[in-house]
Amino acid sequence: MKTTRLTIGAGLLWACACFTMMLVLFFGFPRWEQACAALPFMKINDKYAGGPVLSTIEHGAYRTVIHQPVFPALIGQAHKGFVQVNWLPLTNLPPVISEDIACSSDGRPDFSITINTSSGQTTVKPLRDGVLPLQTSCALSDSWVVRVALARK
Amino acid sequence: MKSKRSSLALPRGTALLLCLPMLLLSSLLLSGGQPVRNAQDGIAIGVTVLFFNVLFYKMLSSGKTDRWRATAFVLYAVLLSFTFIVRMFEARGAMSLSVAKFIECDVPFCHIVIPMTVLPMALTRSIIFPGQIAGGYASIAAMFVLWLGACLVLGRGFCSWVCFFGGWDDGFSRLARTARIRTVPAVWTLLPFAILLLVAISSAALLEPTYCAWLCPFKTVTEFEAVTSVTIFLKTIIFIALFLGLVIILPILTKRRTQCALFCPMGALTSFANYLNVFDVRSDPDRCVQCGQCARVCPVFSITPQSLAAGVTRMTCVKCGKCIDACPQQALHFHIKGTPPAWNSVMTRLLFLYVSSLFLTVFAGGTFMDALRRLMNLIQTGHLY
Amino acid sequence: MGAYCFATCGPLLAPWLLAEAQGPGRNVVVVLLFLGGRLVGYLVYGVLAWLVGWMFQSALPTWYRSVFGCAYISMAVMLVIYAIRTGRATCGTGATRSAWHGQRWLRHRFLMPCVGGLITGLNICYPFMLAFAAAAALPSLFVSVWFFLMFFLGTSIFILPLPLLGLLRRHQALQTIGRLSAGLVGCYYLYAGMVIIIQGVATGAPK
Numbered sequence: 001m002k003t004t005r006l007t008i009g010a011g012l013l014w015a016c017a018c019f020t021m022m023l024v025l026f027f028g029f030p031r032w033e034q035a036c037a038a039l040p041f042m043k044i045n046d047k048y049a050g051g052p053v054l055s056t057i058e059h060g061a062y063r064t065v066i067h068q069p070v071f072p073a074l075i076g077q078a079h080k081g082f083v084q085v086n087w088l089p090l091t092n093l094p095p096v097i098s099e100d101i102a103c104s105s106d107g108r109p110d111f112s113i114t115i116n117t118s119s120g121q122t123t124v125k126p127l128r129d130g131v132l133p134l135q136t137s138c139a140l141s142d143s144w145v146v147r148v149a150l151a152r153k
Numbered sequence: 154m155k156s157k158r159s160s161l162a163l164p165r166g167t168a169l170l171l172c173l174p175m176l177l178l179s180s181l182l183l184s185g186g187q188p189v190r191n192a193q194d195g196i197a198i199g200v201t202v203l204f205f206n207v208l209f210y211k212m213l214s215s216g217k218t219d220r221w222r223a224t225a226f227v228l229y230a231v232l233l234s235f236t237f238i239v240r241m242f243e244a245r246g247a248m249s250l251s252v253a254k255f256i257e258c259d260v261p262f263c264h265i266v267i268p269m270t271v272l273p274m275a276l277t278r279s280i281i282f283p284g285q286i287a288g289g290y291a292s293i294a295a296m297f298v299l300w301l302g303a304c305l306v307l308g309r310g311f312c313s314w315v316c317f318f319g320g321w322d323d324g325f326s327r328l329a330r331t332a333r334i335r336t337v338p339a340v341w342t343l344l345p346f347a348i349l350l351l352v353a354i355s356s357a358a359l360l361e362p363t364y365c366a367w368l369c370p371f372k373t374v375t376e377f378e379a380v381t382s383v384t385i386f387l388k389t390i391i392f393i394a395l396f397l398g399l400v401i402i403l404p405i406l407t408k409r410r411t412q413c414a415l416f417c418p419m420g421a422l423t424s425f426a427n428y429l430n431v432f433d434v435r436s437d438p439d440r441c442v443q444c445g446q447c448a449r450v451c452p453v454f455s456i457t458p459q460s461l462a463a464g465v466t467r468m469t470c471v472k473c474g475k476c477i478d479a480c481p482q483q484a485l486h487f488h489i490k491g492t493p494p495a496w497n498s499v500m501t502r503l504l505f506l507y508v509s510s511l512f513l514t515v516f517a518g519g520t521f522m523d524a525l526r527r528l529m530n531l532i533q534t535g536h537l538y
Numbered sequence: 539m540g541a542y543c544f545a546t547c548g549p550l551l552a553p554w555l556l557a558e559a560q561g562p563g564r565n566v567v568v569v570l571l572f573l574g575g576r577l578v579g580y581l582v583y584g585v586l587a588w589l590v591g592w593m594f595q596s597a598l599p600t601w602y603r604s605v606f607g608c609a610y611i612s613m614a615v616m617l618v619i620y621a622i623r624t625g626r627a628t629c630g631t632g633a634t635r636s637a638w639h640g641q642r643w644l645r646h647r648f649l650m651p652c653v654g655g656l657i658t659g660l661n662i663c664y665p666f667m668l669a670f671a672a673a674a675a676l677p678s679l680f681v682s683v684w685f686f687l688m689f690f691l692g693t694s695i696f697i698l699p700l701p702l703l704g705l706l707r708r709h710q711a712l713q714t715i716g717r718l719s720a721g722l723v724g725c726y727y728l729y730a731g732m733v734i735i736i737q738g739v740a741t742g743a744p745k
Binding site (some may be wrong): 011012016018022034040041049075136140 | 283294358491512
């Protein structure tokens with residue numbers, strides 16, 4: 001590249017701008033982080049986040065939070081997915097939880113689940129087609145979570 | 154044979170004077186502008202500021218870059234692993250990640266995941282990683298901002314001045330006196346780009362960061378999935394083998410940064426940032442005698458006979474300064490695009506070092522201070538946390 | 539489902555197209571040959587699905603997976619050999635020539651894409667298994683084959699843009715990256731093939 005006074009000046013200006021950018025980045029870092037976090041694509045994919053909440057069922061000392069079934073795919077929806085159900089708070093859960101869970105649009109129970117919160121033993125009984133085996137059942141910091149695999153109708 | 158004094162070396166008085174802005178900025182940024190809360194904090198901040206500024210002074214006064222940069226860079230990698238592991242034990246009592254942590258989206262995010270998130274981000278408008286978006290330790294937004302900022306101001310200098318894993322193979326590459334394997338076929342230097350292509354496609358298809366799940370060798374020194382199945386056991390074997398091979402054994406045998414140069418997809422992606430960045434490394438055609446010494450020492454194979462003939466480095470240059478320090482003719486220099494080769498090399502180098510050293514100081518400083526606090530805690534109470 | 543098929547077939551075809559460094563026009567021929575091989579595989583499955591439905595009440599015997607595993611491993615070997623082939627050598631006049639040593643058939647312009655398409659067509663990814671199970675329940679051979687033909691057409695659309703990779707053919711580095719990618723994809727197929735065979739052996743002979 002042919003260098004002239006203009007290119008030299010532009011290069012030096014650019015180099016000084018880099019130094020300035022760095023100071024702006026570090027001094028204003030919390031703001032930059034918040035601005036980045038507010039961007040529309042800055043949310044965790046439902047495959048990991050579990051999906052938005054579909055319904056909450058109160059049981060007095062604890063409640064059941066049923067999430068919308070998730071069928072994660074790059075484009076559209078996958079054939080297989082899961083539904084996440086949480087029971088919280090962890091400290092108020094009974095020794096055995098036994099409940100019918102409805103996560104589809106017809107409102108009818110899709111599967112029946114029994115959890116021994118002491119031992120962690122969990123059984124899932126499908127009540128319709130498309131309910132597949134249990135993926136995960138474990139205690140989180142503040143709730144018990146279960147993910148049951150589903151196949152899209 | 155004693156090497157002659159570098160033409161880039163500054164008189165001590167000048168070097169000290171030029172350290173003052175660095176001292177002021179690093180103190181301000183590392184303390185967060187807040188007064189010191191207690192003696193432990195004061196010592197941590199003071200020692201960290203002193204350490205980095207002494208290294209900066211040595212860079213200016215000696216005219217050499219790489220050995221002082223590497224001192225901080227290697228120590229940073231080791232201390233980061235140390236503090237990270239301690240944090241994991243403090244938070245959950247183990248280095249391993251349980252399923253619960255994945256579901257709670259409480260997995261620390263590192264910059265190496267970034268290439269795998271781009272395609273899914275564009276198509277699903279979400280991040281395919283179970284981490285925290287903002288706040289907390291190693292949040293996703295924080296890493297994105299830091300990486301983008303580093304790319305703009307340093308290009309692939311990120312890999313020599315910022316990356317908290319690069320210090321591992323940089324350190325091991327300096328252990329042996331001579332290289333046992335002197336030649337590595339040039340084709341392997343394109344392997345990181347092939348890996349980048351495949352992990353980007355596979356991560357998008359599976360909505361899972363496949364490099365992290367299967368290949369990342371640095372899980373050995375940070376955290377990894379708890380081994381609860383044959384598949385996870387296989388993954389564990391793979392990443393430990395890659396760490397041993399690419400981070401320890403090959404760097405010792407070749408005296409090069411083999412993980413960074415021959416494997417890391419993040420390095421491949423960040424290479425493109427060298428086109429955006431104003432700083433690069435050029436050789437002065439009037440001084441260069443094509444001896445090839447720079448190509449022999451370059452840790453990331455970024456100097457070839459063809460690039461040397463053209464007076465430039467390849468796009469994979471990490472701006473570590475090793476070639477500049479090694480050149481017997483002092484023909485190589487940090488360079489600002491738009492200026493002639495070797496134009497005002499002292500000022501150019503100074504501008505680059507202000508940017509790179511301050512970035513390293515602020516980025517690594519937090520880890521140094523954390524490590525110092527924990528070590529002081531250990532001395533005082535017998536516990537790391 | 540098409541995106542899944544692209545993710546399965548793309549990593550095989552894209553590196554080959556990059557490495558061969560042909561223009562978009564030539565690549566159209568390659569992709570059509572690939573799809574042709576894939577079509578043959580799918581039509582074979584159409585027949586097989588009807589046969590299985592007739593003989594085994596729509597359940598593919600699990601030890602047949604070993605056959606597919608072997609197909610994967612063959613593909614893996616082909617890809618790895620292709621990737622580690624000897625590079626180009628420069629002769630005295632300065633012109634370049636390819637320095638193959640006995641693996642010329644791997645670069646055959648018709649054979650490699652066809653075989654690649656056939657083997658990916660013979661894979662047992664989950665969209666395919668769904669289609670297989672559905673087709674096995676269909677009443678006639680013609681309907682079963684027609685079903686797989688439609689399945690092939692619907693999933694092939696995502697592969698059609700790949701010839702555009704020919705626009706990148708001038709970059710020598712991209713050819714090398716394509717070759718290396720092919721080798722890495724081969725390593726994946728090796729792993730996948732071994733898993734399928736082990737699963738097939740573990741579930742045993744047909745009852």
